[in-house]
Amino acid sequence: MNKAAKNNFKSKALALLSLLFVLMSSSCEEVVTLDLETGKAKIVIDAEILWNKDTDGKTQTIKISKMAPYYNTSTTKVSGAQVRVQNSEGVTFTFAETEPGLYVCNDFAAVLNMDYTLFVEAEGKSFTAFEKLTSASLINKVEQRYMPDVSGPDLLVLSIFYNDPADQENFYLTYFTTDFLKIPYYIISNDNFYNGNEIKDEFSDVDLKPGKIVKIVHRGISKNFYNYMNLILEASGSNPFNTSPGNIRGNIVNSKDNNDYALGYFRLCEAVTTSYTMK
Template structure:
């Protein structure tokens, strides 16, 4: 019996030791793809002339750095063939800036990115957004009634289909929180979105942005948010790949990731009472 006890102790120790071992898994790394962050946002009350486009590439799973793309040619044209050049003012940053962009509601814009021997294009129309009309605060929000909840409201444009993106920034969350929606059941009526957190306290500020977006961008963001675990049905199917609206005119199979969006934005800051 004593020998059996020693054997069991030995096996248990071996199992515990095995559980503590770090296992490195060799993962195949696909060829890098261009990633385009081209969010042309026109905040109400501003000129909207200063815009930025960021270019990076995909990298290995264990990589701690995101490769920047330098030396590309980046520009946007409108329906009048006016060209807005985006220049990488600081080499190596992958950030391409334009100081004279001209946002016009309803205007169609074409983005062109030339990286090496590959040319990518995307087309989008600048979408209007309603004004945020007012906000409310409740101190019994959330599932358990323990959160501070901030709601903001707007009046949906009537007689058309509208799609919206909401963004919330606050010190109590490490990254911005996003949500997308449409006026499918609320066309022409008052709509609202909300942000709640149990750690909000008086004096905290919340930055709120409401974007008018296209239907395609709405669907794209839905896929991204589902993949990131941003709510939805827990039994939903695995989301499909979000490839965005960028087309490689040189080699269609070598598509870029990211999206070219052109939005009007209604923005405000709320202080928790």
């Protein structure tokens, strides 16, 4: 084979390889939308009674929506529901709809360790749930430090410290929110190894820099809600805002059909809220 023929063969081979590369690259970048089977949309009830220690706790909200198909970017709000919460003394607190799917009570009475029952009538179905208002420990101090990072600059770490009561079993949920987080960073913890001692929760991120303001919400939660959150973590790869491979059943039940439960968890938490500016 002469030199010209060799070069011509080499050029054709290179052209063929280039074409294959382009085709492979195009196929890798193509977005494939699967035709997923859509089941019956369950009602979702987001019912958290959150009583901050520095407030009277009178204003509380409950959100009601429906599950959406996987590719939907929004959820359907459930309007026209009847929502109320009753305490163990028989006092009833009514939640009125102020906008689609949002129900508000402005005269709620939060009492620590009191039992409360949620009642929801929505789309011809009756749902109930039962929980106790759980106390939170005060935050003793908030500190920051630098942690060595072999892969880059040292990381800033924000820590909160709180005392755990020795005479009871306690469970906690702490949120850290700041402007560069799309969703809160959160920690669930218990006092299995720290009963009666000081507990430390920590938050760090590569974007946590001096000048950043971090809001901290530290809740006391029930054992049942702690177990529920653990199940969500296990199912969603440690991120509660990921899509779980299956529906995690909470404590909100259909009083007439046990198999047609609502998604969500009715919980009542005392909370300590503070902010910290990184230095």
